[in-house]
Structures are given as C-alpha cells and as structure tokens.
Amino acid sequence: MKKFLGAFALFLxxxxxxxxxxxxxxxxxxxxxxVFQKNTLVSSSLRATTNTITLNSIGMTLGTSGCTKxxxxxxxxxxxxxxxxxxxxxxxxxxxxxxxxxxxxxxxxGCQGDSFAAAxxxxxxxxxxxxxxxxxxxxxxxxxxxxxxxxxxxACAII
Amino acid sequence: MQLxxxxxxxxxxxxxxxxxxxxxxxxxxxxxxxxxxxxxxxxLVHYKKTFSGFKSIAxxxxxxxxxxxxTSPEGEFFAxxxxxTETPNRPWGKYQQPVGCAFPERYRFIKSLNIVKNLQRPPCxxxxxxxxxxxxxxxxxxxxxxYPNNPASIFGHTFxxxxxxKKQNDLLDYGAAYSAEVDPNDWAPxxxxxxxxxxxxxxxxxxxxxxxxxxxxxxxxxxxxxxxxNIPQEGVERIxxxxxxxxxxxxxxxxxxDENCSKILGATMEIANPNWNFSETGRAFYLxxxxxxxxxxxxxxxxxxxxxxxxxxxxxxxxxxxTSKQQRLVENIYRGRVDFQQIxxxxxxxxxxxxxxxxxxxxxFRKFKNKGKVTHRLKTxxxxxxxxxxxxxxxxxxxxxxxxxxxxxxxxxxxxxxRVKLAQGRENGEHIxxxxxxxxxxxxxxxxxxxxxxxxxxxxxxxxxxxxxQKKMDIAEAKIIGITSLHDYSFYDPxxxxxxxxxxxxxxxxxxKSCHKFVGEGGTGFSFFLSQKKSVxxxxxxxxxxxxxxxxxxxxxxxxxxxxxxxxxIPQYKFVLSQQIKSNFKETLAKQFYAKLYMKHHFxxxxxxxxxxxxxxxxxxxxxxxxTYQHELSLGxxx
Numbered sequence: 001m002k003k004f005l006g007a008f009a010l011f012l013x014x015x016x017x018x019x020x021x022x023x024x025x026x027x028x029x030x031x032x033x034x035v036f037q038k039n040t041l042v043s044s045s046l047r048a049t050t051n052t053i054t055l056n057s058i059g060m061t062l063g064t065s066g067c068t069k070x071x072x073x074x075x076x077x078x079x080x081x082x083x084x085x086x087x088x089x090x091x092x093x094x095x096x097x098x099x100x101x102x103x104x105x106x107x108x109x110g111c112q113g114d115s116f117a118a119a120x121x122x123x124x125x126x127x128x129x130x131x132x133x134x135x136x137x138x139x140x141x142x143x144x145x146x147x148x149x150x151x152x153x154x155a156c157a158i159i
Numbered sequence: 160m161q162l163x164x165x166x167x168x169x170x171x172x173x174x175x176x177x178x179x180x181x182x183x184x185x186x187x188x189x190x191x192x193x194x195x196x197x198x199x200x201x202x203l204v205h206y207k208k209t210f211s212g213f214k215s216i217a218x219x220x221x222x223x224x225x226x227x228x229x230t231s232p233e234g235e236f237f238a239x240x241x242x243x244t245e246t247p248n249r250p251w252g253k254y255q256q257p258v259g260c261a262f263p264e265r266y267r268f269i270k271s272l273n274i275v276k277n278l279q280r281p282p283c284x285x286x287x288x289x290x291x292x293x294x295x296x297x298x299x300x301x302x303x304x305x306y307p308n309n310p311a312s313i314f315g316h317t318f319x320x321x322x323x324x325k326k327q328n329d330l331l332d333y334g335a336a337y338s339a340e341v342d343p344n345d346w347a348p349x350x351x352x353x354x355x356x357x358x359x360x361x362x363x364x365x366x367x368x369x370x371x372x373x374x375x376x377x378x379x380x381x382x383x384x385x386x387x388x389n390i391p392q393e394g395v396e397r398i399x400x401x402x403x404x405x406x407x408x409x410x411x412x413x414x415x416x417d418e419n420c421s422k423i424l425g426a427t428m429e430i431a432n433p434n435w436n437f438s439e440t441g442r443a444f445y446l447x448x449x450x451x452x453x454x455x456x457x458x459x460x461x462x463x464x465x466x467x468x469x470x471x472x473x474x475x476x477x478x479x480x481x482t483s484k485q486q487r488l489v490e491n492i493y494r495g496r497v498d499f500q501q502i503x504x505x506x507x508x509x510x511x512x513x514x515x516x517x518x519x520x521x522x523x524f525r526k527f528k529n530k531g532k533v534t535h536r537l538k539t540x541x542x543x544x545x546x547x548x549x550x551x552x553x554x555x556x557x558x559x560x561x562x563x564x565x566x567x568x569x570x571x572x573x574x575x576x577x578r579v580k581l582a583q584g585r586e587n588g589e590h591i592x593x594x595x596x597x598x599x600x601x602x603x604x605x606x607x608x609x610x611x612x613x614x615x616x617x618x619x620x621x622x623x624x625x626x627x628x629q630k631k632m633d634i635a636e637a638k639i640i641g642i643t644s645l646h647d648y649s650f651y652d653p654x655x656x657x658x659x660x661x662x663x664x665x666x667x668x669x670x671x672k673s674c675h676k677f678v679g680e681g682g683t684g685f686s687f688f689l690s691q692k693k694s695v696x697x698x699x700x701x702x703x704x705x706x707x708x709x710x711x712x713x714x715x716x717x718x719x720x721x722x723x724x725x726x727x728x729i730p731q732y733k734f735v736l737s738q739q740i741k742s743n744f745k746e747t748l749a750k751q752f753y754a755k756l757y758m759k760h761h762f763x764x765x766x767x768x769x770x771x772x773x774x775x776x777x778x779x780x781x782x783x784x785x786x787t788y789q790h791e792l793s794l795g796x797x798x
Contacts, residue, residue, distance in 0.1 A: 095544075
C-alpha cells in the first residue's frame with residue numbers, strides 16, 4: 001500500500017514539478033538575505049539545510065550563530081543575527097514605533113521595549129540613512145545613536 | 160610471601176566482583192521492568208510492530224548500542240544498561256560525547272528504573288549549554304497552513320516552539336522542525352522520487368522562532384496556528400533530551416506521505432507521556448492535520464490556541480479598514496499613478512497613519528513575494544513612506560483582529576481526510592445507487608472549516624454505480640488527482656488560478672453504454688472572492704486530452720472553458736454551480752462542442768457528515784438536444 005501511495009504521490013509531484021524547483025542553497029549567516037531563497041518546493045516539509053544542522057543549532061543556542069562575516073564581537077552575535085534576519089520587518093516596525101519585531105529587538109539588545117521603539121522611531125532617518133541601508137549598517141548606526149541619544153541610552157542597559 | 164600474594168589477588172577479585180554485582184541489579188528478563196516501562200522504551204527507540212517482532216524506524220546505526228538493536232528491544236535495553244554501567248565514558252555519536260551524554264533520555268529512564276545502583280555519568284557540557292540556550296519552560300505546537308502553489312506544502316506543516324521562561328514575546332523562543340535534508344543539486348524528478356521513498360535523511364532543525372515566522376508568515380504568506388500545550392516542564396525536558404539523542408546519533412529516512420515532518424514530531428512528543436499516541440492514524444498516510452487533531456483530542460492538553468496571520472492577511476486587514484477613497488489612493492500610489500505628495504498633504508493624522516501603514520505593509524508583502532527583488536521606484540516609495548511615518552509619533556489604532564468564530568485554516572476543526580458516500584439517484588429516469596470512496600482530501604463543495612476556503616485537492620477516489628433496471632454495475636469515475644488552486648485576483652497580488660485533473664470517467668457524451676475514457680486536463684484563469692470570502696467566482700480555460708478506444712484514433716485533444724460560482728452563505732451550507740464547454744479539435748466544427756452543467760447543494764450535518772443534493776446535465780457531442788440528466792441525493796461520511 002505504501003509503495004502504491006508513493007507511486008501515486010510521485011506522479012502527483014512529477015506532474016506539478018513545473019511549478020517548482022529543487023535548488024535551495026540556503027546557508028550562511030542570518031536569514032535576511034536567505035529567507036527569499038526558501039520560497040521553493042523544499043521550503044515547507046522538505047527543507048535544504050546546507051549548514052550542518054546540529055552545529056548551526058548549537059551555535060544558535062550558544063549565541064554564536066556563525067555570523068563571522070560581519071566581524072562583530074561574540075556578545076553582539078544575537079543582536080546582529082536578529083537585525084539581519086528581521087531586517088525588512090524591523091524597517092517597518094522602527095518607522096511605526098511599535099510592533100513585535102522592534103520590541104523583540106529591544107529585548108535582544110537589553111533595552112526596554114516601548115521606550116526603545118519610541119526612541120528609534122524618533123531617530124529613524126539616522127538609523128536607516130538611505131533606501132539601501134542594510135542590516136549591518138543599520139546595526140552600526142543604531143550603536144552610534146545609543147551613545148549620543150539620551151532617550152535611547154536610558155532605554156538600553158547594554159548594547 | 161607467595162601465599163600472601165594469592166590472598167591479595169583473591170581479595171581484589173572478590174571486591175571487584177562485589178562492586179560489579181552491586182552496580183547492576185539485572186532484572187531476570189526484560190519484561191520484569193513492567194508494561195509501562197516497556198512501552199516507554201519502545202517509544203524511546205521508535206520500535207514499531209512488524210510481522211515477526213519489532214523494528215525501529217530510526218535509520219542511523221549510532222542510535223543502537225546492540226548490533227541487533229534495531230530489531231531487538233530487549234537486546235538494545237540490556238546493551239544500553241551495560242554500556243552506561245561499564246563504559247560510561249565511551250565516546251559516542253556525532254560529537255563523541257560520553258555515551259550517557261549522547262543518550263540523556265535513556266540515561267534518565269534507566270536511572271529511574273533503579274536497576275543500577277549509583278548510576279553516574281560525566282558532566283555533559285555540550286548538552287547542558289544547548290539546553291541552557293533553549294531555556295525551555297513550556298511548549299507550543301505550531302501548524303503552518305498550506306502554501307497553495309507548492310505541492311509539497313499543500314497539507315501544511317507542523318513544528319514545535321519551546322517557550323522560554325520569563326519570556327517577553329514569542330519571537331525569541333526556539334522552534335524545532337523535523338525536515339528532510341535534501342541535495343539542492345538533485346534533478347527535480349529525482350528530488351521528488353527521493354522525497355517520497357525515503358531517499359533523504361530527516362533531522363530535527365532548531366532555529367529562532369523569528370526565523371520561522373519570517374519564512375512562513377512573511378516569505379510564503381502562510382498563517383500560523385499556535386497551540387499552547389499543557390505539558391509540565393519535566394515532559395518538555397524529556398522531549399528535549401530525546402531530540403538531542405536523535406540529533407547526535409541518528410536520522411530517519413524521510414517519506415513524504417508517512418514518516419514525514421508531523422509523524423516523527425508526534426512520535427517525539429509521545430516521550431513526554433508514553434500513553435499518548437500521536438504517531439498512528441490507522442491510515443497509510445499521515446497529514447499535518449492529523450498531529451494537530453490527535454493532540455487536540457487529548458483532554459486539557461491544549462491550553463490556548465492563537466492565530467498568527469500571514470503578511471498578506473495583515474495587509475488585507477489594514478486595507479479593508481480604509482474607506483473606498485483611501486483604498487483607491489493606496490492603489491494609485493502603489494501603481495505610480497499618483498504622487499506620494501497626495502499623502503503628505505493629508506491633515507487627519509489618524510487616517511494618514513492608516514494609509515501609510517497599509518502601504519508599507521503592501522510594499523513589504525510584495526518584496527517578500529518577489530523574493531527580495533524590488534523596483535527602484537517601489538524602493539524609493541517605501542523610503543518616503545517610512546520617513547513620513549517615522550515623523551508621526553502617534554500609534555496606529557488599527558490592529559489585526561481575527562474575525563469572530565474564525566475557523567478557516569484552523570486544522571483542529573478540519574474534517575477527516577477520507578470519505579465514503581452513498582447516493583441514490585436517477586439518470587435519464589433510470590434508478591441508480593452509487594457508492595464512492597475517496598482517500599483524500601477536499602473538494603470545493605466540502606466544508607471549509609479548517610482548510611483553505613474553496614480549495615480542491617482530491618486524490619485516489621472511485622465512484623461505482625448500480626443501474627437497477629439493467630442490473631448492471633459500472634464505474635462512473637475514478638480520480639487519480641484533482642487540484643484547483645484559487646487565488647483572489649487583486650491589484651496587490653495579481654495571481655492566476657489554476658487546476659489539473661487526471662481521471663477515468665464514464666463516456667457520456669457519445670452514444671455508448673458502459674464506455675469509459677482517461678482524461679488529463681489543465682488550465683488557468685481568474686478567481687474573485689466575494690462577500691468577505693464567503694463566495695468565489697472563477698473563469699478558467701485550458702486544454703485536455705482524452706483516451707478511449709471509442710474515439711476515432713483512440714484519443715481526442717481539445718480545449719475547455721469553465722466558469723464556477725461557489726458560496727457558503729451560512730457555515731452549514733454551500734452550493735456550487737458550474738458550467739463547462741469542451742471543444743474537440745479533432746472533429747469537424749458541427750461535432751466539436753459539448754457541455755456540462757452542475758448544481759450542487761451540500762448541507763453539513765456534522766463535521767464529518769454531509770448531505771448532498773446534486774443535479775447535472777451533459778450534452779452529446781455536436782447534438783445539444785440529446786442530453787444526459789443526472790440527479791442524486793447523497794450522504795457522505797468523512798473518517
């Protein structure tokens with residue numbers, strides 16, 4: 001029965017293969033640039049993981065998510081990973097001064113959520129300096145502003 | 160002196176023997192550990208009953224400490240006890256950890272049996288760091304709804320979220336999904352074949368929940384249903400222990416229809432309570448819905464159910480809260496017909512914020528939809544919107560609100576996949592009784608609770624009819640597969656709908672009794688969802704090919720045009736009206752056309768019980784006056 005079902009399902013998938021493709025080369029640091037590549041046949045129940053899953057996961061839980069290409073220090077890895085993975089959502093939430101992503105970002109950075117959200121909204125144009133600002137630049141800009149902006153400095157215990 | 164030496168050796172051996180004996184109080188046989196513990200052991204090593212005994216579905220050799228451990232629960236148990244007792248420091252698995260650290264749940268279980276005195280293991284630093292990072296206190300089962308343009312996801316997907324203690328929100332938790340590690344270089348047909356027949360290894364993958372939300376909610380625009388589970392921390396700890404065991408010693412060959420993302424996840428969840436059965440449905444296939452329904456069926460296990468809407472739904476919610484004039488403004492700015500200045504000059508800040516937030520969500524949705532590719536104009540527009548929005552400190556009062564009694568896509572409410580149907584009807588005045596069986600899953604006239612509204616995904620169905628006057632049995636239809644994927648065509652998501660069908664049908668458009676044909680067809684067109692998605696209208700066209708020895712040359716080729724309207728004005732009732740016109744390219748113009756018209760009323764008596772009243776009219780080829788009329792009253796039961 002299983003074989004029969006398998007043959008049937010093969011037929012099913014084979015007949016629809018034109019809508020899909022199997023190349024999913026997701027790997028690397030963060031998710032900001034790779035999330036788009038996951039929109040494939042393999043993106044739901046068959047997911048390509050070219051990174052070693054376990055190492056990646058261990059790295060994640062230990063806060064060493066492999067983001068070495070940004071040359072950031074170890075204790076900033078979590079913040080950088082979050083910034084990169086959620087770049088597009090953060091762009092909106094930070095402009096709106098509210099939202100789950102900006103509040104979570106605040107928590108990652110050790111900042112108080114609502115105050116952080118309001119402060120980054122106020123400083124938005126200095127954090128996202130152009131339409132092309134990427135996650136790493138945004139993160140660096142944010143760090144500079146935390147030092148100079150009193151509201152942000154108050155909202156963040158550590159960054 | 161010599162005597163003293165022998166005496167010393169004797170004392171030494173006696174002491175060593177005594178120590179070994181005191182460490183391991185071996186049970187007389189495996190069965191003395193008790194039925195419940197045997198059940199737990201079976202779950203822990205993933206044994207399944209076979210004709211000749213047991214066999215584990217785990218496929219990594221390092222998962223077994225006994226050479227015949229895969230088929231011998233008893234042998235594996237004693238080998239594990241022996242290794243934990245005699246060589247606890249022996250490096251094992253991917254990370255060459257001490258064996259007790261590679262198998263933390265087996266270690267905990269055997270220690271709890273009290274058959275080994277003073278069972279100890281070295282510190283498990285890697286394991287402890289991993290668990291500390293996850294910091295799990297409780298657990299949530301998450302269901303991702305289907306992604307209609309992706310056949311592999313059509314049934315949805317499930318994964319777990321480990322909720323951290325003292326957490327502020329969900330995004331920073333960890334999620335664990337079981338999935339196959341595919342080879343991206345595989346040729347597509349091989350890829351499909353290997354995915355179906357266990358050609359890829361399946362592993363657990365841990366990632367931050369925000370990564371999963373990004374992937375499903377944003378990139379693929381799928382809803383998430385989150386079921387907070389009432390599992391004590393000890394149970395969560397056991398599940399994590401066991402995931403670590405799988406993680407560091409084995410994999411499971413991935414079978415798309417059976418040993419898939421949800422079944423293995425269900426089997427792993429059983430570790431928290433061996434009396435649960437989340438991995439067996441009694442069917443040859445296992446669907447993500449099954450796991451959610453099996454979990455929901457355990458009294459008190461689901462504490463709370465939450466809905467996390469897709470980015471498209473969030474935009475729709477924001478867009479629908481605008482006035483029609485504001486909606487036109489959003490559309491015109493998005494299309495570049497109106498300058499952004501038109502928003503800047505708006506005086507009412509509340510309305511302005513709603514428009515800006517709707518627009519920015521729309522642009523983000525499009526960005527994800529286009530896999531990050533955005534035109535320069537839209538990128539510049541988004542920049543302007545966000546700068547304007549950031550200059551307004553006021554908050555947007557409009558938030559996404561789940562419609563009351565929202566059940567669409569919610570998997571615990573879905574009907575069972577298989578269906579049997581008994582019908583009594585007439586065809587051109589002749590009494591017919593029919594029986595049909597469908598292995599899965601959803602037809603456009605079935606109840607929509609828990610599935611994509613007005614979706615169709617049918618596979619392996621057969622309908623047999625008995626003609627009372629002729630005392631003859633016949634196959635009316637045998638469907639291999641039928642998929643209709645409807646997309647609401649809109650300016651913000653101008654996507655075509657499509658459908659494919661492969662079936663074996665009674666040949667009714669020729670003067671031919673008990674004749675049949677094989678049909679393959681595919682087409683595309685436009686769908687429009689109306690009245691808050693309670694109705695849909697579509698028009699599609701496509702091509703078909705039919706094979707039958709009753710055709711000239713044994714086959715035909717042609718095109719078809721179909722319109723259909725389906726509506727569910729109240730939750731207990733749905734009707735479908737459709738008409739299809741087919742043109743046969745091989746015949747002369749006079750004999751080219753024939754048509755089918757169907758009207759179906761379905762009354763949903765219970766979740767798994769449907770009463771149907773259907774009528775159909777099928778013309779003969781090239782002769783519109785000669786027709787087949789069908790009427791049918793049916794009772795369908797889903798199981």
